[in-house]
Amino acid sequence: MIRFFIFMSISIGIVCAQNLITPIPKEIKYNKQKAKIGKMLFFDTRLSKDKKVSCASCHKPSNGWSDNKKVSIGVFGQKDTIQTPTVLNAIFNFREFWNGRAKDLKEQVDTTLHNNIEMDMDKNSIEKNVNSIKLYKDMFKKDYVSYKMVVDAIAEFQKTLITPGAKFDRYIEGKVKLSKDELNGYKTFKRLGCITCHNGKNVGGNSFQKIGIIFKYDNCPNDRHSITKISIDKCVYKVPTLRNIALTPPYFHDGSAKTLKSAIEKMAYYNLGYIINEKEIKNIEKFLKTLTGNSPKLSE
Ligand code: HEC
């Protein structure tokens, strides 16, 4: 019976969700001066307790602005507890973090700076460190830089980290064709029901869903349940974006899928109850690769 309901809701979802992947906007409004300072702060290790960790230590531009490890290393060599997601297009997520506990990028930055594994700072130590650097005061054009200004600037910089121009976006705009395999992959993605959860601008990032709907997933730390304490929220996470997904292995909150193919295979199994064949996996992978967009221009 339960399976029937899941099947029905996914089927209805498929019908409603046709073509519900929308392009990443080519531009976004942001304050240039703030973002410029935010960029420096993003790469500045003086924002962490041991002065060795910056945002970019874990969100590496060369790894799709995430980390190729199962978990990243924070201050004093401590291991983080969950896989590092990308910050690319994070502005388009309806909430931030795997369990969505931050409502926007400002809340995310504030939480991250305080996190005792990641940066382990507080308002006073951030203000002390930043105000000891003349360049920041000059750039902010202030005698004293407040914690809030720092948080605002980093959040503003993150707005610039968007990736328009992906092949798939140009396809939906009617500018290019997908190859036969890519198109088959996209059709399979829709037919199986992947698109019921992975849709919108970010091909995800707009709802909370469970991992292990059909077959139970065993390892669910820091899930939505850890926030809401409601039992149906066990193993529920924010659906991650599939934008630039080819650049950010390993996959899942626990980093348990080493390759994109393995993530595709496991998703089909755990969330849709399908054992899909090699050809289907390959084609979906080819389709997902068309979601890689242009890297953000960092020069501005
Ligand atoms: C030690 C590694 C580490 C450092 C340093 C770090 N992050 Fe993260 N970041 C993570 C991890 C791990 C998560 C996921 C945490 C969670 O969901 O509970 C994350 C989540 C995020 C997210 C949410 C993305 C999403 O899809 O929900 C954003 C945005 C982000 N970080 C930006 C930053 C910024 C800005 C800084 C610097 C102020 C920073 N991070 C520093 C590891 C790190």
Ligand code: HEC
């Ligand atoms: C019922 C909703 C749902 C469906 C259907 C679904 N997914 Fe997911 N997907 C999720 C959630 C939730 C996660 C995060 C899982 C985790 O790490 O705990 C996820 C994670 C992923 C990831 C890894 C992302 C990352 O950054 O680690 C990939 C790749 C993926 N899904 C692809 C697919 C494909 C391909 C299909 C269809 C075969 C599919 N998904 C079907 C909800 C769904």
